[in-house]
Amino acid sequence: MSVLVYIEHAEGSVKKTSLEAISYAKALSEKLSSGDVIAVALGSISSDELAKAGTAGASKVLHVNDSKLTEGIIQAHAEAVAQVYKKVNATTLVLAKSSLGDAVASRLAIKLDAGLVSNVVELPDTSSGYKVKRSIYTGKAFAETQVNTEHKILAVRKNAVDLKTDGGSAAVEEVLLDIAPENFATKITSTDKATGEILLPEADIVVSGGRGMKGPENWGMIEELAHELGAATGCSKPVSDIGWRPHHEHVGQTGVKVAPTLYIAVGISGAIQHLAGVNSSKYIVVINKDPEAPFFKAADYGIVGDAFEILPKLTEAVKAQK
């Protein structure tokens, strides 16, 4: 018996959200005595880096070191993870919610005959049955969901558990799999991706700008504050619609749903569709010149005033406290 964690990596490192998924799996396995936490990594990445999965709670990492799997081909990843799941006699698969994770998990639900719960925010409650709390209605509510199947897949949302960093080093074992060619029917022909930046869906702090920022030439102020805070940058939908910022930075109902510990909204009115993407944040700070802006109702801290005056001061104050 074991819990398997599907982990993702980018630019040579295991993603932080995947380490969080491992921490979740570790806490789950301690709570339910479900055996070892084993991680599975696909594609080219160094063993030293994979061994770090141990700090988050994995005892072993199975590495399918096949360069064809370095890219996130959905069907091929699902097939590889299914084979490993069976090999290690797992009963539960845990993974971090992500663009690739969601797509892979849904195919695995069929392959493994497993009940799948997405957007999981807490450890399961097994006092009667197996109940998992998940976020629904774009963060406006939660559903206590009973899982009826023997095999279970939990797609975990950011901040569902604290990241564990006190584990040991994990043993890394290479595994060879035979993945039929039809699983590679889709081809990734090119990738266009920000490098070296903190990515929005994975960030602990997000600084986000709205139409109140007046134009793309003013984004330097947002970026400077983000830089001082080690934060990712986001924006409201109109800002990406007009092309001031790229689409993948747009936060909200129809964009990225973030769950950082701190979300700083500058010059964003706080329309319900924007709030839908941020209401899972632990703390929200709002900077807006209009004291009646609806965002203040959803905020923990706020400053009423002109963003162009406040942002440089705030960046200085953050620098000063270091």
Next chain:
Amino acid sequence: MKILVCITHVPDTTSKIQFTDNNTKFDKNGVQFIIGPYDDYALARAVELKEQLGASLTVLNVGEAETEPTLRKALAIGADDAIRVNSFPKDSLFVAKQIAAIARQNNYDLILMGRESIDFNGGMVHGMVGELLGLPSVSPVMKLEIEGEKVKMAREIEGGKEDVEATLPLIAGCQEPIAEWKIPNMRGIMSARTKPLVVVEPTSDNVATDVFSFVLPPAKGAVKLVDKDNVGELVRLLKNEAKVL
């Protein structure tokens, strides 16, 4: 060329979410239902492809009779016919099995869905249907062009996008900016009344999960305002009170 678009019937994005019956049922009181925003993008792209390629376009919903006005709206936007699988959409697996059963009978070349439903936000049904039918599934797709048998797509990934190629038949979960939402015109609305809407009964498959009860998040306390001339105070609060810096 046959295209299927799967649509959800969901509360409008501005709806206040509340529950009744001891937090076991969604409170529909005063709620307006719409085509899921991502499904609307899928439908809009499908209408464009239909015009471009002379395809047939069917819309499908798994839902009870109350969803028919939403299906009629999709017909008004440009679908040729509609299918309703007559059952409450119990969970994603159940819905996926219904969609797969319809797809097996009709051999669609392209099945478009939304990247996720905005009620349960699973983003799961397209992958499940793909696996059930043994077809590739790609999501979230922000661009989709068909050139013969070849489908060229752009898929959003964290921090960017990737270009993906596949061949038909294929399933895609769509999001903006794949196409502009289409608003039904008068002629569309008139013709939608007489377009076929077929109701079929579900296959009797079990569910894998059940919603036990709903919970609302705790109410937020009042915002703590900091004077704009004392910005350092905000940093102190974030550091010492919230402990996030």
